[in-house]
Amino acid sequence: MSLKLIEKEIQRFLANPKSEVLCIKGKWGVGKTYTWERLLAEAHGRNGALALKKYSYVTLFGLNSLEDLRFSIFENTVSGADLPKNASLESFANLVAVGSDFARKGRQVLELISAVLNRKAVTDVLLKAGFLSVRDQLICIDDLERAGKGLEVRDVLGLISFLKVKRACNVVILLNDEQFGEDRKSEFDMQLEKVADTILTFDLLPEEAAQMAFTGEETPVQTAIKPLLCRLKVTNIRIIRKIQQAAERLADILKDHDKPIIDQAITALVLGMWAHLEPNKAPLEFIRRYNGFFDEIPATNGQDSKELEYAEMLRGYPYTSTDELDDAVLDGVEAGYLNESKLIEVAAVVSSRNKKADGGDKFGRVWRDMYHGSLSVDDTVFLDALFDSAVHDAAAITPLNMNSAIKMLRENGRAEQADQLVEKYMEATSDESLEFFEIGKHHFTVQDGIDPKLREAFDVKFASYKDDRDPFDVLKAVGSKQGWSVADVEVISKLSAEDFEMMFEQLEGELLRTTIETVSRLGNSVAQKGGAIRSAVREGLRRIGRKSPLRAQKIARFGVRLDEPQGQDTPQIKDIAVLE
Numbered sequence: 132m133s134l135k136l137i138e139k140e141i142q143r144f145l146a147n148p149k150s151e152v153l154c155i156k157g158k159w160g161v162g163k164t165y166t167w168e169r170l171l172a173e174a175h176g177r178n179g180a181l182a183l184k185k186y187s188y189v190t191l192f193g194l195n196s197l198e199d200l201r202f203s204i205f206e207n208t209v210s211g212a213d214l215p216k217n218a219s220l221e222s223f224a225n226l227v228a229v230g231s232d233f234a235r236k237g238r239q240v241l242e243l244i245s246a247v248l249n250r251k252a253v254t255d256v257l258l259k260a261g262f263l264s265v266r267d268q269l270i271c272i273d274d275l276e277r278a279g280k281g282l283e284v285r286d287v288l289g290l291i292s293f294l295k296v297k298r299a300c301n302v303v304i305l306l307n308d309e310q311f312g313e314d315r316k317s318e319f320d321m322q323l324e325k326v327a328d329t330i331l332t333f334d335l336l337p338e339e340a341a342q343m344a345f346t347g348e349e350t351p352v353q354t355a356i357k358p359l360l361c362r363l364k365v366t367n368i369r370i371i372r373k374i375q376q377a378a379e380r381l382a383d384i385l386k387d388h389d390k391p392i393i394d395q396a397i398t399a400l401v402l403g404m405w406a407h408l409e410p411n412k413a414p415l416e417f418i419r420r421y422n423g424f425f426d427e428i429p430a431t432n433g434q435d436s437k438e439l440e441y442a443e444m445l446r447g448y449p450y451t452s453t454d455e456l457d458d459a460v461l462d463g464v465e466a467g468y469l470n471e472s473k474l475i476e477v478a479a480v481v482s483s484r485n486k487k488a489d490g491g492d493k494f495g496r497v498w499r500d501m502y503h504g505s506l507s508v509d510d511t512v513f514l515d516a517l518f519d520s521a522v523h524d525a526a527a528i529t530p531l532n533m534n535s536a537i538k539m540l541r542e543n544g545r546a547e548q549a550d551q552l553v554e555k556y557m558e559a560t561s562d563e564s565l566e567f568f569e570i571g572k573h574h575f576t577v578q579d580g581i582d583p584k585l586r587e588a589f590d591v592k593f594a595s596y597k598d599d600r601d602p603f604d605v606l607k608a609v610g611s612k613q614g615w616s617v618a619d620v621e622v623i624s625k626l627s628a629e630d631f632e633m634m635f636e637q638l639e640g641e642l643l644r645t646t647i648e649t650v651s652r653l654g655n656s657v658a659q660k661g662g663a664i665r666s667a668v669r670e671g672l673r674r675i676g677r678k679s680p681l682r683a684q685k686i687a688r689f690g691v692r693l694d695e696p697q698g699q700d701t702p703q704i705k706d707i708a709v710l711e
Contacts, residue, residue, distance in 0.1 A: 153331070355394065359449075424532055514540060517539060569617050609623065669691055676691070
């Protein structure tokens with residue numbers, strides 16, 4: 132149901148002087164309560180738009196009895212100073228203030244009277260007397276699905292019916308009926324039909340949800356993420372706002388880079404957070420190995436039905452495969468924080484690689500236009516174009532996509548061109564970092580696999596890599612940027628406990644803390660050789676601690692104690708740019 136129709140129906144309900152029950156159903160986070168409160172405030176500001184002048188808002192979350200519900204309706208209508216009276220709805224802001232003030236004080240007053248007279252019955256009488264004053268007013272019952280165990284849904288609906296028929300109240304019910312179990316839901320639906328005059332389903336279009344989530348003047352980031360959110364059909368307002376907040380932070384981190392790099396990072400962030408916050412849509416592990424060109428060919432790569440469903444969800448989304456920048460963004464999504472130094476580092480690498488390809492996208496156009504976009508292109512024409520475009524754009528193509536092209540050629544009788552493409556690719560990427568040639572970094576699927584010739588070329592390149600950097604400079608760089616690359620891990624993994632002892636003692640100030648924390652985090656990570664690094668770092672710190680009592684106290688700050696066996700320490704970890 133469109134937002135305009137929902138708003139029109141709520142406005143009609145607010146202006147109706149005759150008692151009525153309106154039910155608004157929808158998933159959590161889609162903006163039901165927000166829309167209701169906004170329209171209520173707007174109606175109060177217009178003559179004749181609000182028929183009833185008293186209002187009470189009650190959430191059933193945590194309420195366990197009808198007595199609790201009755202008193203909540205009463206206490207959220209009057210102020211502490213006007214206990215026996217009904218308060219007028221002077222403004223929506225006053226409503227909130229009055230309700231919260233009496234909610235805090237009203238029950239205390241009644242309990243004090245009861246304690247003085249030593250009679251529980253006094254409280255019960257006053258509560259019942261208060262509820263007698265609830266009539267001719269507007270009441271909002273929220274979170275019906277989250278009522279306490281002692282408060283049955285049928286009893287709540289019975290009270291709502293009583294308020295409508297006997298007290299001339301207009302009642303709106305806000306709930307997420309999907310949270311009822313099948314048995315409870317069928318009973319609820321049957322009872323609701325008897326009580327509610329109008330039932331609305333709050334199911335917004337993605338464009339409407341984005342419009343509701345974005346307030347104030349539209350920012351460049353909002354402009355960038357809106358079509359991405361709509362493509363993924365995100366309608367949860369809370370999720371949209373979380374994605375926006377993270378995207379603003381990411382854009383700020385990469386503000387010194389060109390727009391294509393920022394757009395790529397934000398595209399990965401929106402997709403990753405959508406998958407992380409709604410994991411039933413498409414898991415993060417699928418996105419990491421997703422190949423937008425090749426994943427639509429189930430006969431070739433043997434995908435199961437679930438993976439085909441995930442791929443279908445991503446059809447048309449501007450994400451073809453995962454490179455270093457995407458990986459760093461997805462790492463941040465999964466960990467809950469963005470590693471600023473790592474993002475800046477890999478953004479520079481990807482930007483440099485893109486510039487080598489002269490901004491061309493021949494490879495992408497061949498896949499989109501000639502393979503997925505046409506049934507009339509001759510096989511020979513497509514395969515020739517695929518080879519030529521892959522050679523032309525080799526410097527900018529991810530290993531995952533290049534592997535797809537090589538396998539496509541090889542499986543269609545063009546083994547010689549496939550071998551040539553492997554050679555051309557290795558030439559175009561000859562100056563890439565060691566991390567680029569680590570097979571495990573590129574999320575090749577078990578079904579798809581990596582072409583044997585490409586794997587061999589990557590393995591040879593990885594094994595031949597020589598790092599002439601000074602190990603101490605590498606260690607300081609890791610501490611300074613609070614992150615590491617595969618090449619850094621290779622260097623650091625060769626350091627002994629004695630090396631760490633000597634190097635830690637040479638560090639000073641803030642760099643000492645960040646370096647120890649970062650290499651400790653590296654030791655705790657799943658990175659290859661992480662365990663060896665952890666042991667050497669721990670023993671290096673212990674060697675320092677054994678030199679004096681004060682040094683032992685200092686290393687204890689990093690979770691290392693002299694009296695603990697190895698493997699029992701838990702070094703502190705520093706999170707950066709937390710995504711909330």
